[in-house]
Amino acid sequence: MPAPFMKYRSAWARGAAPADECQGDIMNKRKYNGDAKSRTSFGLVVVSLLSLTALAHPALADGDCEVTPPGFWERDTALGSFGGARTELCKKGVQLGVTSVNEMLANPYGGVSHGGKGQGRMQFDLDIDLEKMAELKGTTLHAGAMWIYGGRISGKNLGNLMPVSNIEAIPSRRLFTLWGQQVLFDDMLSVRLGQLAVDDEFVVSKLSSVFVNSTFGFPFGISGNLPSGGAAFPMPTPGARVKLNLTDEVSWMTAAFAGDPAGKFDVRDPQWRNHDGTTFSFSRGTFYITEGAYAVNQEKNSKGLPGTYKLGAWYHSARFNDQHFDNLGQSLASGNTTGIGNPVxxxxxxxxxxxxxxxxxxxxxxxxxxxxxxxxxxxxDRNQVPFYLDGGISYKGLFAGREEDTLALGVGYGQLSGSLQGLDRDTRQINGQPTRPVRDYETVIEVTYQAQITPWWTIQPDVQYVIHPGGNIPNPGAGSQFTPIGDTFIFGARTAIKF
Known part of the structure; x- marks a missing residue:
């Protein structure tokens, strides 16, 4: 993707205010100082240790220490129990696992350029139950690491705001989540502290988790408004979470996270600023989120249909900049502008x-x-996505003999702010460009089929259509400021294996 487009897109796609978070030349990503090299080494050590241990003793499915995995095609993990070693580790409170997700996606037309990209993510997880290991009741520890590789089709081909893959990120080997949890009062209260990802627990829809597009995970309506995309894949932050199970049906949780997962601002892309996951930054304020949930008919013998309903709110304490007017009240499109959005x-x-x-x-x-x-x-005034909505329908077990397969259709819609539209209209008028595109919205439509080949292996054909990629911004590959990025069609397939 041309460098000018990378600068233009990254300032808005990650919810950063232009005056504070304007991105520089992506080539600066290779300029690491001594501290960054040390953090990278630490991250690589963590990944290596988890890799070697997990390959020796892959994780038990669902934490069941008593069931020995059956034959190759029936067991829950590809590498099996290693002669019962996995079960013995689980009984001692240790579970380790590796999950590999790989995909090939292509866009035959639309976007900034056409072509296909392969990308993947290898995830390593370690969970320790200290109640089994050291008789510390209700205490658990978790560590996760990732190896991310591949082509980044949204970043290079499409120019869209909602990445078409939820594993897409800058290639890296990085530490991911790292936390401890204490459960009290017969599972009524739990407290989690460490490096956390907000999308592990908040704003989660169980039925939308089957989709490939990233917005059906951590929705663009929140990630697009937070510095560096918020405390979510691929960059968790230091934080704390409290969860209270009031009844079997009613629960509430709240959390606080460091404000910018990429750490102190410099000219690089946020993911390069925290390239190995060990920045542990507390910069740029605090992000708070709270959520109440009501879940009904979850038991197998319930007479009613299962349903879950959640209501939440979030707040970020940092300074954000107005997206239309500068700190002197002039349009940011004006030739006399200071270039600094009015701070709020x-x-x-x-x-x-x-x-x-x-x-x-x-x-x-x-x-x-x-x-x-x-x-x-x-x-x-301070957010690029003031209104967001997604929804869809899924059917698991639609076909006889394929009870584990899921067919799903989802639609995601992100409306871009009136402030950005006002800025674009000013740009039109001031520069005498009446046909210059004005940002409005981006929509993604996805149809996917997840086929469970074995308990440890899925194959997932996927088709997506993106309307107004980038929210109707000029196409940097068109050689004209008056041609928006064209709607794009994406197709491909994903495979996931649990080792």
């Missing part, structure tokens, strides 16, 4: 999540026809 203190929004089964399957909540809907709003 704080940012926030509210959201909801609905998961509802419509037709139950033989195994109740695990199979059948379900729908999901998520949405959120936030202030338009």
């Amino acid at each position: 203190r704080g940012n926030g929004g509210v959201y909801f999540v609905i998961d509802q089964m419509l037709i139950k399957g033989q195994r109740w909540s695990e199979e059948g026809l379900g729908v999901f809907l998520r949405g959120g709003v936030s202030p338009s």
Whole structure:
């Protein structure tokens, strides 16, 4: 992708205010100082240790220490139990695992350029139950690391705001989550502290998790408004989370995270600033989020249809900049502008999540026809995405003999702010460019089929269509400021293996 487009897109795609977070030349990504090299070495050591241990003793599925995995095609992990070693480790409180996800995606037309990209992620996880290991009741530890590799089709081919893959990131070997958790009062209260990812627990829709596009995970309506995309894949941050299970149906949780997962600003892309996951920065304020949930008919013998309903809110304490007017009240498109958006203190929004089964399957909540809907709003002056909505439908076990397969259709819509539209219209008028594109929205439509070949292996054909990639911005590959990036069609397949 041309360097000018990288500069233009990154300032908005990650929710950063232009005056504070304007991105520089991507070539600066290779300029590491001594501290960065030390952090990289630390991250590589963690990844290597987890890799060697996990390959020797792959993780038990679902934490079941008593069940010995059966034959090759029936067991839960590809490498099996290693003569019972996995079961013995689990009984001692240690579980280790490796999951490999690889995909090939291509866009035959539309976007900034055409072509295909292969990309992948190898994830390593270590979980320690200190109640089994050291009789510390309710205490667990977790560490995760990742090896990310491949082509980044959204970043290089499409120019869109909602990456078409939820494993897409700058190639790296990085530490991911690292935390300890204490459960109290018969599982009524749990406290988690360490390096956390907000999308592990918050704004989660169970029914949307099957999709490949990133917005169906951590929604663009929040990630697009936070510095460096927020504390989510691939960059968690130091944080703390408290969860309270009030009844079997009602729960509440709240958390605080460091404000910018990339750390102190410099000219590089945020993912290069925290390239190995060991920045552990507390810079740029604090991100708070709280969420209440009501889950009904979750038991297998329930007479009603399963449903989960969530309502949440978030707040960021840092300074954000107005996206239309500078600190002297002039349009940022003006020739006399200072180039510094009018500063405003704080940012926030509210959201909801609905998961509802419509037709139950033989195994109740695990199979059948379900729908999901998520949405959120936030202030338009300091956010690029003041309104967001996604939803869809999925059917697990649609075909006889394929009870583990899932067919799903999802649509995600991100409306860009009126402030950005006002800035674009000023640019039109001031420069005498009446046909210059004005940013408005981006929409993604995805159809996917996840086929469970074995309990440890899935294959997933996937088709996506992106309308107004980048929100209707000029196409840097068109040689003209008046031609927007064209709607694009993406197709491909993903495979995932649990070792």
